[in-house]
Amino acid sequence: MIEADQTEFDTEIDRRGTFASKWEKYRGTNVLPFWVADMDFAAPPFILNAIEARLQHGILGYTETPNDLVTAFQNWLRRRHGWSVPEEWLVWLPGVVPGINLAAKAVAAPGGSILIPTPVYHPFLRVPGHVGQASIKVQLVLCDDRWEMDFDALGEACDEDTQLFLLSNPQNPTGRAYTRAELTALADFCLQHGLYLCSDEIHCDLVLDENARHIPIASLAPEIAERTISLFAANKTYNIPGLGCAVAVIPNAKLRGNFLSAKAGLVHDIGPLAFAASTAAFTDTSQWLPKLLEYLRGNLQRLQALVGKRMTPVEATYLAWIDLSDLGIDHPGAYLDSFGLGLSDGVPFGGPGFVRFNFACPGALMDRGLQRFENALADGQKVGHGD
Numbered sequence: 001m002i003e004a005d006q007t008e009f010d011t012e013i014d015r016r017g018t019f020a021s022k023w024e025k026y027r028g029t030n031v032l033p034f035w036v037a038d039m040d041f042a043a044p045p046f047i048l049n050a051i052e053a054r055l056q057h058g059i060l061g062y063t064e065t066p067n068d069l070v071t072a073f074q075n076w077l078r079r080r081h082g083w084s085v086p087e088e089w090l091v092w093l094p095g096v097v098p099g100i101n102l103a104a105k106a107v108a109a110p111g112g113s114i115l116i117p118t119p120v121y122h123p124f125l126r127v128p129g130h131v132g133q134a135s136i137k138v139q140l141v142l143c144d145d146r147w148e149m150d151f152d153a154l155g156e157a158c159d160e161d162t163q164l165f166l167l168s169n170p171q172n173p174t175g176r177a178y179t180r181a182e183l184t185a186l187a188d189f190c191l192q193h194g195l196y197l198c199s200d201e202i203h204c205d206l207v208l209d210e211n212a213r214h215i216p217i218a219s220l221a222p223e224i225a226e227r228t229i230s231l232f233a234a235n236k237t238y239n240i241p242g243l244g245c246a247v248a249v250i251p252n253a254k255l256r257g258n259f260l261s262a263k264a265g266l267v268h269d270i271g272p273l274a275f276a277a278s279t280a281a282f283t284d285t286s287q288w289l290p291k292l293l294e295y296l297r298g299n300l301q302r303l304q305a306l307v308g309k310r311m312t313p314v315e316a317t318y319l320a321w322i323d324l325s326d327l328g329i330d331h332p333g334a335y336l337d338s339f340g341l342g343l344s345d346g347v348p349f350g351g352p353g354f355v356r357f358n359f360a361c362p363g364a365l366m367d368r369g370l371q372r373f374e375n376a377l378a379d380g381q382k383v384g385h386g387d
Helices: 045-055 067-079 096-106 125-131 153-158 180-192 253-263 272-282 289-312 330-337 362-386
Strands: 090-093 114-119 134-139 142-143 144-146 162-168 196-200 228-233 246-249 318-324 353-358
Touching: 045 272, 067 180, 067 272, 090 228, 090 253, 096 125, 096 162, 096 196, 096 228, 096 246, 114 125, 114 153, 125 134, 125 162, 134 153, 134 353, 153 180, 162 180, 180 196, 289 362, 330 353, 330 362
Parallel strands: 114 134, 114 162, 162 196, 196 228
Antiparallel strands: 090 246, 142 144, 228 246, 318 353
């Protein structure tokens, strides 16, 4: 049995040589990676134990969705987010990104358009091209240090051919946890314009602002639930993204049928180890997640102290959206690479001049990254002022 270590979040684990995408990008260099959204923490012991127990069977064949997983997910969604859903609403998937694309295939006829607030997790921006749709991108606006949806601009941008709205909630990369009022306004907007909604809620348990909470938009009212495909997974919260397992909650039977038709023959099955890991995650009532959130808050505070007003408050996720436009540098991601700091450049997210910083890592690694960031900012300010 693998047991918890009180210093588990402080422990640095060498991921080099394991073909970890996060670290392979900079193999052979001295660049420290803070880019792709996986954490540099071990998965919790109760998940590793569940995987180990499943391995003892010895056969890892094709596997049907376990009843225990279905019940665990239903209980988790009700317990954590106040939404009760019947089993027939659920469609299991190997990941949230396939679910976003299947949602577009299920509701968006070729020749139409998809409405996407930006900046946003970059796979969203590739969805329209996969289904023969036009992409309508509308910028989030910064109001009182908070990124918000501009419903006037969204209304002007969509037309009778617009069929789908793609939502990231909590929002990646800005870190917003949308309020009930904001989500109600979005629901009303979608109903008014006859739009279906696909909501990626994978970061729902990573709410850092203790005054905020996650609200599944489809839980607001039956009317919006009937037009929504909600996507959930335990992968981000428990750092098991390599064990793909996600679920779409689709209350509308016809929409669910279209989604299943789009899925048939296109999306691979989920493996038994992923099922075991997700079942353990959704049944978790330990202190592991509260301790993780507290650790992330500490890292966030240190990052905020360094970058100041360049970064808006992060209410959820472990991703910070940082404005480096004051440095006058065309490609801030490449610039930071030169200081040994690997962040995500904002351009693929629809936010040129910004970078995204993944602060889910042990404190010692965070310290080294922040020192490099401080050096880069100091040098960039000299360049920006012509020194």
